[in-house]
Amino acid sequence: MKKLHTGTLYWPETLTEPKRYPSLDREERAQVAIVGGGMSGTICGYWFVKHGLDVVLVERGEVAGGSTSANTGLLQFSNDIMMTELAVQIGARNAETFYKACLDAVKSLGAIASELPDNADFYPRSSLYYASTEQDLPKLRKEYDALKRAGFPVDFWTQEMIQAAFGFSKPGAMVTHGDAEVNPFRFVNAAAKAAAASGLRIYEHTDVVSHRTENDGKHILQDSLGHAIQADFVVYAVGYEPEELRPKLRKADLNRSFVIVTPIQESFKAWHGNWLIWESARPYLYLRTTADGRIIVGGLDENKEQPVANENRLNRKSRELASLLRSLFPQADNSIAYEWSATFGESLDGLPFIGEDPQKKNLFYCLGYGGNGSVYSMLGAKLLLELIQSGPERRHPLPFIAVR
Incomplete structure (x- = not known):
């Protein structure tokens, strides 16, 4: 199994005894088989069962044990690629439709969190998206104007407004409302537990090693111990792990990022509204707070697939x-309680891969490449349910994010 993160993770410390599930020990039949028990697979499972489908989910490790554990839990409708930049690629109307789908996905994640016994510290937040340099100000202003015209909940802040609210100075910023934060590890575990109580059959430590299609169109998945699952539909929600899938995905790329989490801030009062903070530079710095009063800082992305194995290099990046963090908030305790490096997936066009396999009927992918994975997971669950329920004449409502 490929290593997706190195270092010491914070989120698993917040849920020390998650529910565990058996490995597959018999033949299974279902309408839908989902491969992958991270954010994408679990949300798909939760959403499909909620809407009446009979679903089996298999995970080769443990639920939430892959990239979910290293996810920083920022949920934003803005993407790494601005709506105005996306409009150049896919047209203004499509770009606006995609951004609205992302805003709707954040709302849907909040609705799920409110249904769970553990709301996983889901809190609505606004985001400060500041211009890293004076040169970035015009494109940020252009993005704000386009979003405002399209009806998105955005404001534009001047240098003086940023200084007054946050205590640091930046040339200007776009403020987006309708974003959120979450503890992704607890969220996925809680969603899996709730879905299992509603009929989702979850099998951990179940490694799918073969997949064939019968003459009648049924899909047969077989695990490493020889147990088979027969399903009408299959969804691969496998994150960034299986290299055998990547040749199918044109424009898929893996990079690594770095994250630190501070101790609980004893004397530093959290910044304005506990907003999410990020910037226009690429790669970008991003910050958020946690429910117990810590600060999470991430960024310094590198174009390398494997998370850093060298402890000294990880320490350098963490420092x-x-x-x-100290440059923005000198009063904050910037000592390091947790630090990690993690693999994340990007696509060259900044969009996820969600849709049906072009060569295989009733085989779908929910792959949140593109820098906004948790939001894409929710968007994917809703979209794939629609495609599955549409029958053989289905048409992709967002063809620009189909498997390509």
């Missing part, structure tokens, strides 16, 4: 993030 750099701590220094960037």
